[in-house]
Amino acid sequence: MKVDKVIAAEEAVKYVKNGMTLGLGSGSTVNWFLRKLSVQVKEGLQIQGIPSSKKTERLAKELGIPLIDFSATTHIDLAIDGADEIDSSLNLIKGGGGSLVREKVVDACADELIIIADATKMVSQLGAFPLPIEVLPFGFEVTVENIKKLGGIPTLRRKDDQIFVSDNGNYIIDCSFGPIDDSVTLHEKLIQMVGVIDTGIFAGMADKVIVARNGGIELYSKT
Ligand SMILES: O=C[C@H](O)[C@H](O)[C@H](O)COP(=O)(O)O
Structure with a gap:
């Protein structure tokens, strides 16, 4: 039986039209989308993609997806x-x-x-998912103290016992705020802090959400 991430990814390929410039997000679900997309590309679909991470860039190249x-261009369809x-x-939350950060740049300029x-x-x-906040490595200790003042419990992200470094050369603070009543206001308070590059709150950006549940598809659209 196919896992739901694969089913959601397959559904998304149906929205891709010939000639489109695509923003290619990141993560395991997007990786499934790239695999499905590459099949269509091999069959003649003409698209070009702008990757939102080095990992996505690497996989897309391996799969033969044309990248720019x-x-x-500064236009993504x-x-x-x-x-x-x-x-x-x-x-x-992303x-x-x-x-x-790269995802927000790519996603924000897409039609x-x-x-x-x-x-x-x-x-x-x-x-429930701790909010990822990308911060400048210089003086990150100060930024962490400022984030604490907003009531969050920050943790510096590590990978394999090393500080995790983003594609942009920055650090990630994963911050538990508990249930977030007003994500826009929280984002605005954080983004104003010196040293904060961006937050994982993507408010009002998604036009559609394709959710796969128990093998079926649910489609949610912005109202
Ligand atoms: O930085 C990662 C991204 O925001 C991903 O899109 C997000 O974490 C979801 O990843 P996955 O599809 O692996 O659950």
């Missing part, structure tokens, strides 16, 4: 991305894989953003 960067949490207003996920990502309120 923003020096070729459709971005496909994953998420760590999705609320009923389609606000998201960045579990550490790609939030349409479609999020693909399995049903485990749907929540009644954001906040």
Whole structure:
């Protein structure tokens, strides 16, 4: 039986049209989308993708998906991305894989953003997943203290006993705020802090969310 991430990814491929410039998100669900997309590309579909992470770039190249960067165009027709949490207003927490900043740049300039996920990502309120915040390494200790003042419990992300470094050369602070009542206000407070590059709150950005649950598809659209 196919896992739900694969089913959501397959559904998203149906939205890709010949000639499109695609924003390619990051994460395991997007990786399934890339595999499905590459089959269509081999069959003659003409698209070009702008990757949102080095991992996505690497996999897309391996799969033979044509890639460009923003020096070729600043217009993206459709971005496909994953998420760590999705609320009923389609606000998201992203960045579990550490790609939030490039993802936000790519997703924000797309005419349409479609999020693909399995049903485990749907929540009644954001906040069970610690919010990833990308920060400048210089003086990150100060930034962490400032984040604490907002009531969060911050943890510097590590991987294999080393500090995790993003594709942009920055650190990630995973911060538990508990249930987030107002994600826009929280994002605005954080983004104003010196040293904060961006947060994993993607509020009001998703146009559609494709959720696969027990093998079936649910489609949610921005109202
Ligand atoms: O930084 C990572 C991204 O925001 C991913 O899109 C997110 O973590 C979801 O990943 P996955 O599809 O592996 O659950």
